[in-house]
Amino acid sequence: MQIVTDSGVDLSPQQMDELNTLGIPIHVVPLVVTLEGQTYREGVDIQPDEFYRLLAATDSLPTTSQPPAGDFADTYRRLAASDPDILSIHMSSGLSGTFNSAQAGAAMATEANVTLVDTKTLSAAPGWQVEAAARALKAGWATEKILALMERINAATDSLYTLKELEYLIHGGRISHMKGLLASILNIKPLIGVEKEGGTYVQHGQVRT
Known part of the structure; x- marks a missing residue:
């Protein structure tokens, strides 16, 4: 096998x-990752270090498929x-x-x-x-x-995630633009997990940083 x-x-x-x-x-x-109109195969055409370097140098938001x-x-x-x-x-x-x-x-x-x-x-x-x-x-x-x-x-595994920036959640439609703006102003970060039944995101709470 x-x-x-x-x-x-x-x-x-x-x-x-x-x-x-x-x-x-x-x-x-x-x-597949797309950034600034250029498409890359993850780990083949582009490595993580290079991707984050390109991301830091652009105002464009990436998409994945x-x-x-x-x-x-x-x-x-x-x-x-x-x-x-x-x-x-x-x-x-x-x-x-x-x-x-x-x-x-x-x-x-x-x-x-x-x-x-x-x-x-x-x-x-x-x-x-x-x-x-x-x-x-x-x-x-x-x-x-x-x-x-x-x-x-x-x-036996539970994962918990948070994000330094909320713009990716807003761009992906995970939260509304207004909620994202208010959270950014107040320095509030969501605590996100993955529920085991359907394997979808679930918010466990939020923290103020």
């Missing part, structure tokens, strides 16, 4: 290097040539269309036997599930046991 994920699952370069050293390669399908279904299909077909069994682990379908894109790609790649996992979370939290699945696979665990392990990790 082989493991596929997306770049919205934040595995650090150190984690990737360690897993590769152990002989557990993770195949990452990149999300899920990988095309064809990118997943191409990845599944390529991997199926050596092993058709694939575990494809992705960020929450409640926050991104990436899981649905992977699902469509799996339907296109009929030569692959793809098991899809919606982690119902994002950022580092699904990365822990990917790493645990990879290590369990290396240890020879059966697919059902690996899936149960990932469910236990998800149940």
Whole structure:
């Protein structure tokens, strides 16, 4: 079995290097980032350091989109040539269309036997599930046991986020322009989590900085 994920699952370069050293390669399908009319594949055409440097130098706001279904299909077909069994682990379908894109790609790649996992979370939290699945696979665990392990990790994990700037929430329609303006004036920052049932954002409260 082989493991596929997306770049919205934040595995650090150190984690990737360690897993590769152990002989557990993770195949990452990149999300697409657009900034100032230029489109980049995350981790392929642009690295995080360069992206943040460009972001700091512009007044434009970035947009992201899920990988095309064809990118997943191409990845599944390529991997199926050596092993058709694939575990494809992705960020929450409640926050991104990436899981649905992977699902469509799996339907296109009929030569692959793809098991899809919606982690119902994002950022580092699904990365822990990917790493645990990879290590369990290396240890020879059966697919059902690996899936149960990932469910236990998800149940035991709660993530809490806040933002230095609110303009991205306003731009993305997460909060209204008026609420964002008032919060910025009063130095109020939302505390945001991801609820486990639907994998969508939920506000846990707010703090004044």
